[in-house]
Amino acid sequence: MRHAHSVEQVRTAEAALMARLPDGTLMQRAAAGLAATCARLLPRVYGSRVLVLAGSGDNGGDALYAGARLARRGSTVHALLLAPDRAHPGGLADLLAAGGRVTADPTEFTRADLVLDGIVGIGGRGGLRPEAAPYAAMERGGPVVAVDVPSGVDPDTGEVPGAALRADVTVCFGTYKPGLLIDPGASHTGALHLVGIGLTLPPASVTSLQDEDLAALLPVPGTESDKYRRGVVGIAAGSARYPGAAVLSVAGALRGGAGAVRYVGTAAEEVVRRFPETLVTEGGPAGAGRVQAWVVGPGSGDGAEQALREALAAEVPVLVDADGLTELARLGPDALRERTAPTLLTPHTGEAARLLAGATGDAPPPAEELAAARLVTARRLAAAYRATVLLKGSTTVIADPSGEVRVNPTGTSWLATAGSGDVLSGLAGSLLAAGLPPLDAASAAAYLHGLAGRHAAEPGHPIAALDIATALPTAWRHRR
Ligand SMILES: NC(=O)C1=CN([C@@H]2O[C@H](COP(=O)(O)OP(=O)(O)OC[C@H]3O[C@@H](n4cnc5c(N)ncnc54)[C@H](O)[C@@H]3O)[C@@H](O)[C@H]2O)[C@@H](O)CC1
Numbered sequence: 001m002r003h004a005h006s007v008e009q010v011r012t013a014e015a016a017l018m019a020r021l022p023d024g025t026l027m028q029r030a031a032a033g034l035a036a037t038c039a040r041l042l043p044r045v046y047g048s049r050v051l052v053l054a055g056s057g058d059n060g061g062d063a064l065y066a067g068a069r070l071a072r073r074g075s076t077v078h079a080l081l082l083a084p085d086r087a088h089p090g091g092l093a094d095l096l097a098a099g100g101r102v103t104a105d106p107t108e109f110t111r112a113d114l115v116l117d118g119i120v121g122i123g124g125r126g127g128l129r130p131e132a133a134p135y136a137a138m139e140r141g142g143p144v145v146a147v148d149v150p151s152g153v154d155p156d157t158g159e160v161p162g163a164a165l166r167a168d169v170t171v172c173f174g175t176y177k178p179g180l181l182i183d184p185g186a187s188h189t190g191a192l193h194l195v196g197i198g199l200t201l202p203p204a205s206v207t208s209l210q211d212e213d214l215a216a217l218l219p220v221p222g223t224e225s226d227k228y229r230r231g232v233v234g235i236a237a238g239s240a241r242y243p244g245a246a247v248l249s250v251a252g253a254l255r256g257g258a259g260a261v262r263y264v265g266t267a268a269e270e271v272v273r274r275f276p277e278t279l280v281t282e283g284g285p286a287g288a289g290r291v292q293a294w295v296v297g298p299g300s301g302d303g304a305e306q307a308l309r310e311a312l313a314a315e316v317p318v319l320v321d322a323d324g325l326t327e328l329a330r331l332g333p334d335a336l337r338e339r340t341a342p343t344l345l346t347p348h349t350g351e352a353a354r355l356l357a358g359a360t361g362d363a364p365p366p367a368e369e370l371a372a373a374r375l376v377t378a379r380r381l382a383a384a385y386r387a388t389v390l391l392k393g394s395t396t397v398i399a400d401p402s403g404e405v406r407v408n409p410t411g412t413s414w415l416a417t418a419g420s421g422d423v424l425s426g427l428a429g430s431l432l433a434a435g436l437p438p439l440d441a442a443s444a445a446a447y448l449h450g451l452a453g454r455h456a457a458e459p460g461h462p463i464a465a466l467d468i469a470t471a472l473p474t475a476w477r478h479r480r
């Protein structure tokens with residue numbers, strides 16, 4: 001599991017550790033890790049040209065001390081001080097003592113072989129200030145190494161409210177920060193490199209599954225298993241207008257680990273023609289017999305209202321997607337109040353906007369606003385609906401009403417294709433039916449869906465939604 005801690009958690013842990021260590025120890029640990037990473041990125045440290053962009057805080061201090069270490073190994077190091085009268089005194093003195101120089105020449109940004117971004121770290125708030133903002137737009141050939149966080153990225157949320165540096169490598173200290181894992185911030189970090197500084201940390205505020213976590217979550221039938229014990233997932237999807245959504249959701253469900261897939265809706269003929277192993281039932285969820293989890297809404301069109309009502313009345317986990325979400329937004333969070341079994345909502349940002357409007361009574365916010373604030377949006381929805389929320393998009397974020405958040409690390413932008421979300425809904429529903437709690441079902445489904453998308457699109461070509469479902473067994477097998 002990859003763990004990310006909030007700024008507040010990091011500050012508390014740092015304070016506790018600093019109280020036990022001689023002054024400056026942590027900063028030296030950070031600077032040593034930073035300099036070591038820079039040295040690996042340079043073809044030769046001796047004779048290379050390094051620029052340190054240093055802000056007024058400890059982030060600038062880390063960068064200046066790292067610059068001093070590189071200067072002692074023979075680099076020509078310049079420091080560009082964004083607040084010259086407030087630069088970290090110890091760091092600056094060390095750099096000068098090591099033979100580094102201060103420059104005011106912004107063209108050094110393009111000339112240097114390597115740039116260290118020490119403008120702001122976890123103390124940064126709002127977009128970059130005017131004196132630093134131009135560096136975000138300047139082109140460079142060689143690497144930019146961000147110190148702790150690419151400056152301009154909100155470390156807690158991944159929001160990028162203004163200009164922000166783009167790094168090739170981000171060296172973060174002690175723990176990952178949520179903003180490094182969530183777009184748009186994540187797209188500024190480049191490769192992430194964690195340097196331990198000895199912090200004792202509380203449970204992370206945000207986590208991200210890795211391969212070994214996925215392996216532990218996926219259901220595997222035991223010797224005594226039968227199809228019912230493995231779980232039956234019910235799919236209420238499709239309509240005369242959108243029969244394909246039913247086929248795609250069933251395709252995802254068949255490869256998600258449930259023992260059987262039961263389809264209800266008007267697209268039974270299309271579903272069975274494509275997937276003869278599907279059980280089909282006339283009518284809606286209420287008359288369908290026992291299932292362990294329902295998926296409601298993909299392509300349901302006008303049928304969403306009835307299907308949603310019937311599924312929510314069943315005391316089993318329910319995943320609501322697509323037209324089901326539009327209907328739920330109309331009803332508002334009250335529609336879930338009586339439920340004792342968990343509910344999983346899987347909106348894209350457009351559906352999230354409608355759900356928020358349904359909870360607040362306000363007009364729906366622009367979807368782009370929600371895409372720029374994924375963590376906050378997923379958390380708000382989870383709290384308002386008291387449901388697990390999987391917010392889809394460039395970074396899929398899953399928020400649980402308990403406050404736990406998972407960020408999905410897999411995926412590719414080739415997944416942005418019609419019907420791709422239908423496959424995901426069936427897959428996640430199948431994992432719910434197999435008995436995974438909603439947070440695990442949602443994060444395992446997003447992970448597998450992302451891997452399947454990568455496999456299907458390898459080495460980089462367009463894919464159709466059914467290709468994602470077809471690649472799911474490969475994703476289970478190879479997991480990377
Ligand atoms: N506290 C510690 O023990 C350690 C801290 N470390 C470093 O210290 C950093 C945090 O240092 P600070 O708390 O001093 O905070 P920062 O250095 O991140 O930023 C604070 C300074 O930046 C200015 N600032 C804030 N937002 C800005 C913006 N958008 N544009 C331009 N300037 C802005 C503020 O006025 C303030 O002077 C960490 O990210 C890490 O790099 C590491 O050395 C490890 C140990």
Ligand SMILES: Nc1ncnc2c1ncn2[C@@H]1O[C@H](COP(=O)(O)OP(=O)(O)O)[C@@H](O)[C@H]1O
Pocket residue numbers: 322348391392393394395396411412413414415416417418419420421422423424449
């Ligand atoms: N830019 C992107 N990068 C990575 N994944 C994306 C991107 N845009 C969309 N996706 C993923 O593609 C899927 C699209 O789902 P959805 O929007 O519901 O499409 P549809 O309704 O057509 O099925 C989701 O899993 C989402 O996370």
Ligand SMILES: [K+]
Pocket residue numbers: 059117118119120121146147148149150151
């Ligand atoms: K930085």
